[in-house]
Amino acid sequence: MIISLIAAVGNNRVIGTKGDLPWHLPDDMKFFAKTTRGHHVLMGRKNFESIPEKYRPLPGRPNIVVTRNNDFNAEQIILESSIEKGIEKAKEAGETELFIIGGGEIYNQTIDVADKLYITHVDASPEGETKFPEFDGSKWTKTELLNHPKDDVHNLSFSICVYDKI
Ligand SMILES: NC(=O)c1ccc[n+]([C@@H]2O[C@H](COP(=O)([O-])OP(=O)(O)OC[C@H]3O[C@@H](n4cnc5c(N)ncnc54)[C@H](OP(=O)(O)O)[C@@H]3O)[C@@H](O)[C@H]2O)c1
Secondary structure, eight states, X not given: OEEEEEEEEETTOEEEBTTBOSOOOHXXXXXXXXXXXXXXXXXXXXXXXXXXXXXXXXXXXXXEEEOSOTTOOOTTSEEESSHHHHHHHHHHTTOSEEXXXXXXXXXXXXXXXXXXXXXXXXXXXXXXXXEOOOOOGGGEEXXXXXXXXXXXXXXXXXXXEEEEEO
């Protein structure tokens, strides 16, 4: 099973502000949905709760949520008490590519076991307390999938790249 991280990251590595995304980029959301659909996704409890209720669990893919809180409960998700257990759950189900979808705490703890990174580089440096971890570019081969200019519905330009672990 491949372990992939997927994230939208600012020039300053910021990915989140006040528990939310710092931008609204519908075409990147479409890329995220298309790429992860049909696969297990694993996320932290805070990221799960940041998704508007009507969109969660994310449809068409098993949602694994990790929390250390035994009292946390939500319907139609796979709850696990550790990231390792979540990864094991996807493996046992025969998953071929598990997507780690954040947030910051979860990316930090999984970047070292990732085989692949799908990074949307957003051309902005927003304020925000949550960052994507630094990673050593020499250990990955980078392929740019698309370059998206600003337009009427996207006030920021972005490029989507895939990094494969060498
Ligand atoms: N730009 C992007 O691509 C992107 C993607 C995803 C999220 N985000 C943003 O990131 C922010 C959320 O990230 P965050 O770092 O604050 O929180 P997070 O990583 O989503 O969740 C943290 C929570 O996960 C649980 N957790 C963490 N490590 C664990 C472990 N080893 N075992 C079991 N449970 C564990 C804990 O839950 P309990 O407290 O319940 O124990 C912890 O409080 C939001 O602003 C969101 O919008 C951005």
